[in-house]
Amino acid sequence: xxxxxxxxxxxxxxxxxxxxxxxxxxxxxxxxxxxxxxxxxxxxxxxxxxxxxxxxxxxxxxxxxxxxxxxxxxxxxxxxxxxxxxxxxxxxxxxxxxxxxxxxxxxxxxxxxxxxxxxxxxxxxxxxxxxxxxxxxxxxxxxxxxxxxxxxxxxxxxxxxxxxxxxxxxxxxxxxxxxxxxxxxxxxxxxxxxxxxxxxxxxxxxxxxxxxxxxxxxxxxxxxxxxxxxxxxxxxxxxxxxxxxxxxxxxxxxxxxxxxxxxxxxxxxxxxxxxxxxxxxxxxxxxxxxxxxxxxxxxxxxxxxxxxxxxxxxxxxxxxxxxxxxxxxxxxxxxxxxxxxxxxxxxxxxxxxxxxxxxxxxxxxxxxxxxxxxxxxxxxxxxxxxxxxxxxxxxxxxxxxxxxxxxxxxxxxxxxxxxxxxxxxxxxxxxxxxxxxxxxxxxxxxxxxxxxxxxxxxxxxx
Amino acid sequence: xxxxxxxxxxxxxxxxxxxxxxxxxxxxxxxxxxxxxxxxxxxxxxxxxxxxxxxxxxxxxxxxxxxxxxxxxxx
Numbered sequence: 001x002x003x004x005x006x007x008x009x010x011x012x013x014x015x016x017x018x019x020x021x022x023x024x025x026x027x028x029x030x031x032x033x034x035x036x037x038x039x040x041x042x043x044x045x046x047x048x049x050x051x052x053x054x055x056x057x058x059x060x061x062x063x064x065x066x067x068x069x070x071x072x073x074x075x076x077x078x079x080x081x082x083x084x085x086x087x088x089x090x091x092x093x094x095x096x097x098x099x100x101x102x103x104x105x106x107x108x109x110x111x112x113x114x115x116x117x118x119x120x121x122x123x124x125x126x127x128x129x130x131x132x133x134x135x136x137x138x139x140x141x142x143x144x145x146x147x148x149x150x151x152x153x154x155x156x157x158x159x160x161x162x163x164x165x166x167x168x169x170x171x172x173x174x175x176x177x178x179x180x181x182x183x184x185x186x187x188x189x190x191x192x193x194x195x196x197x198x199x200x201x202x203x204x205x206x207x208x209x210x211x212x213x214x215x216x217x218x219x220x221x222x223x224x225x226x227x228x229x230x231x232x233x234x235x236x237x238x239x240x241x242x243x244x245x246x247x248x249x250x251x252x253x254x255x256x257x258x259x260x261x262x263x264x265x266x267x268x269x270x271x272x273x274x275x276x277x278x279x280x281x282x283x284x285x286x287x288x289x290x291x292x293x294x295x296x297x298x299x300x301x302x303x304x305x306x307x308x309x310x311x312x313x314x315x316x317x318x319x320x321x322x323x324x325x326x327x328x329x330x331x332x333x334x335x336x337x338x339x340x341x342x343x344x345x346x347x348x349x350x351x352x353x354x355x356x357x358x359x360x361x362x363x364x365x366x367x368x369x370x371x372x373x374x375x376x377x378x379x380x381x382x383x384x385x386x387x388x389x390x391x392x393x394x395x396x397x398x399x400x401x402x403x404x405x406x407x408x409x410x411x412x413x414x415x416x417x418x419x420x421x422x423x424x425x426x427x428x429x430x431x432x433x434x435x436x437x438x439x440x441x442x443x444x445x446x447x448x449x450x451x452x453x454x455x456x457x458x459x460x461x462x
Numbered sequence: 463x464x465x466x467x468x469x470x471x472x473x474x475x476x477x478x479x480x481x482x483x484x485x486x487x488x489x490x491x492x493x494x495x496x497x498x499x500x501x502x503x504x505x506x507x508x509x510x511x512x513x514x515x516x517x518x519x520x521x522x523x524x525x526x527x528x529x530x531x532x533x534x535x536x537x
Contacts, residue, residue, distance in 0.1 A: 026507040160503035227502035235512030248497040286501035
């Protein structure tokens with residue numbers, strides 16, 4: 001690519017922070033997620049419901065059942081598809097993506113998502129623990145690595161955008177009182193694991209001769225929120241360009257391994273749903289990968305394969321990962337920036353600014369909390385019986401179904417964008433350092449979730 | 463305008479965000495950093511407005527600056 005083309009692409013940093021409201025996907029996840037919640041509430045308050053459009057394939061055993069469902073509901077699927085296209089096109093266009101690339105990509109994604117739902121809802125597949133998140137991930141990985149798709153189709157495979165939208169919708173199904181009650185324990189447990197994991201990776205990295213900047217990027221990537229944290233740390237310390245791709249490769253490889261390992265290891269250890277979710281939240285490396293693992297464990301619980309409810313796994317994971325780990329990324333970046341500029345190699349012109357704690361704050365968490373507050377306020381005036389009879393089926397359950405769609409788009413997109421051949425070579429030393437952190441993280445996360453705080457997570461919303 | 467304000471204005475104009483070596487477009491970063499869009503995104507808040515300095519091959523922020531500052535064409 002020529003330098004002229006580079007110049008055309010360069011986006012001037014806006015002087016006004018308000019531009020973030022339409023230039024960052026975190027905010028668009030908030031607008032979309034809260035928009036869906038508010039539309040759902042307005043319809044509910046007027047005696048209607050959003051459930052007509054929140055259709056999903058049901059559990060099935062015979063092809064005839066499945067055919068009858070689609071014959072009766074195809075208009076609802078078309079309407080839902082059109083709704084997703086409109087809201088996602090609006091958001092992605094504002095972010096700079098081209099509608100002519102996004103729409104064909106999303107058509108493919110939606111069709112594949114229906115296929116994933118169908119396989120995941122098949123009773124025979126469930127018997128073999130084949131759950132929706134794993135089907136989506138494996139199908140996506142197979143397509144991108146065995147066949148391959150044109151790269152321009154990636155404009156519809158927006159893993160982070162879908163998972164953030166799903167997290168905001170998840171807030172509407174999670175009582176705000178639960179965030180207040182369980183949040184502090186999540187923050188305490190996550191802080192212990194994050195600090196220990198960071199220092200293990202950092203210490204091993206330095207001991208085997210890696211540069212301290214690379215050690216920091218790897219350490220934060222393993223300890224906080226994976227690739228996003230690694231990028232934030234790289235920017236904060238002024239890391240060399242090649243360090244972030246090394247961290248990205250290691251995070252992706254271990255995150256995908258953990259999607260398959262953690263749910264079934266938790267099952268083998270007979271961990272209750274909430275405990276398994278807390279462990280996954282402590283030990284997975286990225287929100288999207290963690291939701292795939294937590295949703296898988298929740299699905300196992302929903303089918304009675306493990307103790308507890310499906311919601312407990314997802315809620316415990318969310319509290320641990322989003323509330324306990326993600327929100328602290330700005331502080332990590334700031335501390336590292338201070339250390340890098342005062343104790344390490346001087347990077348010319350590198351500045352530290354305490355305001356980055358806010359710049360780097362994962363803003364979608366605000367939408368998650370607001371959605372939780374809205375639905376909690378709406379439901380406080382209802383008795384449990386009325387909640388179960390009207391609020392849940394007419395408002396909360398449809399939002400949960402739309403959340404399921406957002407997460408399936410995400411799980412598929414993880415697979416469809418993971419091209420192993422394109423990832424940077426990590427090298428043996430970074431692999432050793434990062435893996436040492438993975439081992440400690442998984443063991444300590446299990447100890448804290450299944451022993452020290454086991455009663456707390458097992459009894460989550462009992 | 464006072465001399466102090468003029469000096470500050472000149473300093474602000476020499477920041478990375480106005481430099482020809484600085485790249486922080488999210489789409490560009492997703493192409494330059496393989497795998498960034500798999501479990502994260504160039505459009506995420508956590509990145510802030512950080513980008514790459516092609517002169518020094520480093521991550522840098524829009525408010526950073528250095529002696530190699532070169533204004534972008536047209537500025």
